[in-house]
Amino acid sequence: MNKSSSNQQSRRALMISRKVFSYPYLIFMLIFVVVPLVMILFNAFIKDDSFTLANFVTFFSQREGLAILGNSLVLGFATTIICLLLGYPVAYILARYHVKTRTLALLFIVPMWINFLIRTLAIKEIFMTLDVKLGMGTVLFGMIYNYLPFMILPLHTTLTSIDKSYGEAANDLGCDEVSVFARVTLPLSVPGIISGITMVFIPTISTFAISQYLSERTVMLFGDSIDMMFKLTETWGVGSVMSLVMLVLVIIANVLLNRFNKDTTKGGGLV
Amino acid sequence: MKSGRVTKALSNTYLALILALLYMPIILVVIFSFSGNSVFSFSKGLTLQSYIMMFRSVKLVNALKNTLIIGGITSVVSTILGSISAIGIYYLKPRWQKITLSINQLPMINSEIVMAVALMIFFITLRIPQGYPRLLLGHISFCTPYVVLSILPRLSRMDPNLYEAALDLGASPFTALFKIIIPYIMPAVLSGFVMAFTISIDDFIITQLNKGETGIETLATCIWEDMRVGGLEPYWFAVSSIIFVLVLLAVLLGNYTKNTREVNQE
Known part of the structure; x- marks a missing residue:
C-alpha cells in the first residue's frame, strides 16, 4: 500500500517534470517567433515616432x-x-x-x-x-x-x-x-x-x-x-x-x- | 493486359520527361563547368579553370566555413532543444499541447520573408550583436520546429507500458527517461538532426536579411551577392557540379546497397 502510493506520487512528480521539458522551448519560441511578429504589428502603426494609421x-x-x-x-x-x-x-x-x-x-x-x-x-x-x-x-x-x-x-x-x-x-x-x-x-x-x-x-x-x-x-x-x-x-x-x-x-x-x-x-x- | 503495358510505358515516358525537365538546367551547369565561364558558352574552349579557381577562392572557403559552422551549431542545438521539448510537449495537457503546437507551426507555415523581417526588426530593436549571434538565433528558431515535428509521431507510437514497466522495476524517472524514452526516439532524433542541418545550410532569405554588415556570407548569400555584382564567378558551376555528383552518387549507392542487402536476405 505504502509502496504503491509512493510509486504513484513519484509518477505524478514525473508527469510534472516531463511537462516541464517543454517550458524552455516555449519561452524560446515566444521570444524569437511570437515577439518578432508582434513587433511587426506594432511597427505597422508607427510613423515618425507616433501611433497612426498612415502606413x-x-x-x-x-x-x-x-x-x-x-x-x-x-x-x-x-x-x-x-x-x-x-x-x-x-x-x-x-x-x-x-x-x-x-x-x-x-x-x-x-x-x-x-x-x-x-x-x-x-x-x-x-x-x-x-x-x-x-x-x-x-x-x-x-x-x-x-x-x-x-x-x-x-x-x-x-x-x-x-x-x-x-x-x-x-x-x-x-x-x-x-x-x-x-x-x-x-x-x-x-x-x-x-x-x-x-x-x-x-x-x-x-x-x-x-x-x-x-x-x-x-x-x-x-x-x-x-x-x-x-x-x-x-x-x-x-x-x-x-x-x-x-x-x-x-x-x-x-x-x-x-x-x-x-x-x-x-x-x-x-x- | 496489353493496354496495361501501354499505360505503363506511357507513364514511364511521362516520368522521364519530368525528370529531364528537372535535370536539364543542372546537367547544363555540369557541362559548362568545364568552360571556365559562368554563361553557357565554350568561348574559352574546354578547360578545368573553374575547378582550379575553386581552390583559390578565399571568398568561397569562407562562405563554406560559415555555412558549415552555422549549420553545425544550429543542428546540434536544435536537435537537443527539439528532442527535450518534444518529450515535454507530448506530456502537456491537450489544450496546452494544441497551443504549443500552433506556435511550433508558425515558422513552418509562415512565409520566409515575413519571418526574416520580423527577426530583423527584433534583432535591431534589442541590439543583438550582428553576425553569428543573430544568424544562429534565427536559424535555431526556424529549424527546431522541424525537429519537434519529426519526434512527436515517434513518441505517440511508443508503448506507454514500457516506461511504466521501468518504473515498476525500480527505475527512477530520469533513468527511465534516459534508458527507455530517449533510445526509443533516437531514429527520429537523427532524422530531425539531418533535417535541421539541411534546412539551415539551404536557407537564403533569413540569412540574407539578418547577416548585417559584418561581411559574414554563407554559400547562398555569397552566390546572390556574386550574381548581383557583375555576373557569377565561374567556380560556382564547379562547386554545384561536385555537389550534384556527390548527392547523385549517394542516392544511387544507397539504392545499390539496399538491393544487395535484400538479395542477401533472400
Whole structure:
C-alpha cells in the first residue's frame, strides 16, 4: 500500500517534470517567433515616432503596391495549379508502378540540393540562348521548376501510404480503373494535395530573387517589395503593413485548407 | 493486359520527361563547368579553370566555413532543444499541447520573408550583436520546429507500458527517461538532426536579411551577392557540379546497397 502510493506520487512528480521539458522551448519560441511578429504589428502603426494609421493608408492607396500583390497572387495560383497538374501524375505513377524503387522517387528531389540561385541562373541562360523574352512567362516557368519537387514529395508520401486493398475492393465490386481513381484514390490523397498546395503557394508569392533574376527586374513580386521596404529605415512602417498583409494571407490559406482537409477526412464516407 | 503495358510505358515516358525537365538546367551547369565561364558558352574552349579557381577562392572557403559552422551549431542545438521539448510537449495537457503546437507551426507555415523581417526588426530593436549571434538565433528558431515535428509521431507510437514497466522495476524517472524514452526516439532524433542541418545550410532569405554588415556570407548569400555584382564567378558551376555528383552518387549507392542487402536476405 505504502509502496504503491509512493510509486504513484513519484509518477505524478514525473508527469510534472516531463511537462516541464517543454517550458524552455516555449519561452524560446515566444521570444524569437511570437515577439518578432508582434513587433511587426506594432511597427505597422508607427510613423515618425507616433501611433497612426498612415502606413496602412500609404499601402492601400498606392496602385503600384496593390498591383504587385495582385500579380503575386495570380502567379501563385498559376504556379500552384500547374505544379499540382504536373506533380500529381508523377506521384501517382511512382506509387503505382514503382513502390519498391524508392530511388526513383528520390531522383525527383535531388535537384533541390543544388542551390536554387544556380538553377535559376541556368534557366535564365537557357532562355537567353533560346532568345525567349524575359518576363512574367519566364518567371512562371522558374517558379514551377523550383517548386515542383515540393508538390511531388507530400503527394508521393500520401499516395504510397494508401492501403492498396481499398482500390482492390472497389475493383472487385465492379469499379473500373477511372472510378477507382476518382472515388477512392483521389479522395484519400486530399491531405497530400493540401500540404503540397501550402508548400508551393505561400513560398511562390513571397520568395524574392527568382522573380528579379528571371525578369531582369521587370516583374516584382510581393516578397521582392517587402524586401525593398526594409532596405531603408524610413519605409519600415509600410513594409510592416505589407508583412501583415502577407501574414493574413498565410493564415487565411491555412484556415481554408485545414477546413477542407477536415471535411474530407470526416465526410468522405469511405472508412 | 496489353493496354496495361501501354499505360505503363506511357507513364514511364511521362516520368522521364519530368525528370529531364528537372535535370536539364543542372546537367547544363555540369557541362559548362568545364568552360571556365559562368554563361553557357565554350568561348574559352574546354578547360578545368573553374575547378582550379575553386581552390583559390578565399571568398568561397569562407562562405563554406560559415555555412558549415552555422549549420553545425544550429543542428546540434536544435536537435537537443527539439528532442527535450518534444518529450515535454507530448506530456502537456491537450489544450496546452494544441497551443504549443500552433506556435511550433508558425515558422513552418509562415512565409520566409515575413519571418526574416520580423527577426530583423527584433534583432535591431534589442541590439543583438550582428553576425553569428543573430544568424544562429534565427536559424535555431526556424529549424527546431522541424525537429519537434519529426519526434512527436515517434513518441505517440511508443508503448506507454514500457516506461511504466521501468518504473515498476525500480527505475527512477530520469533513468527511465534516459534508458527507455530517449533510445526509443533516437531514429527520429537523427532524422530531425539531418533535417535541421539541411534546412539551415539551404536557407537564403533569413540569412540574407539578418547577416548585417559584418561581411559574414554563407554559400547562398555569397552566390546572390556574386550574381548581383557583375555576373557569377565561374567556380560556382564547379562547386554545384561536385555537389550534384556527390548527392547523385549517394542516392544511387544507397539504392545499390539496399538491393544487395535484400538479395542477401533472400
